Amino acid sequence: MELVCPLCNGLKDVRAMCRACGVRLEDGGMITDYVGPYSPYELTPQMKQEHGGLCTHLLYCSTCGEQTYLIAQSEYI
């Protein structure tokens, strides 16, 4: 048994829809891939706290550019 992020491991698809256009949002990957000295994305203290054991993904709409976060609950495989 191993605790993994179902999105990172392809166990689940992102089901979130864009609020503006209703198309399915693309998974932009783990938010940690984006957070850096020059990153426009900032993790809130709450998100940092929740990051232990959870995986935060950036979702984006390929149609209008809308971006949102999805915090994925890790699952045992």
Ligand SMILES: [Zn+2]
């Ligand atoms: Zn993940």
Ligand SMILES: [Zn+2]
């Ligand atoms: Zn959109």
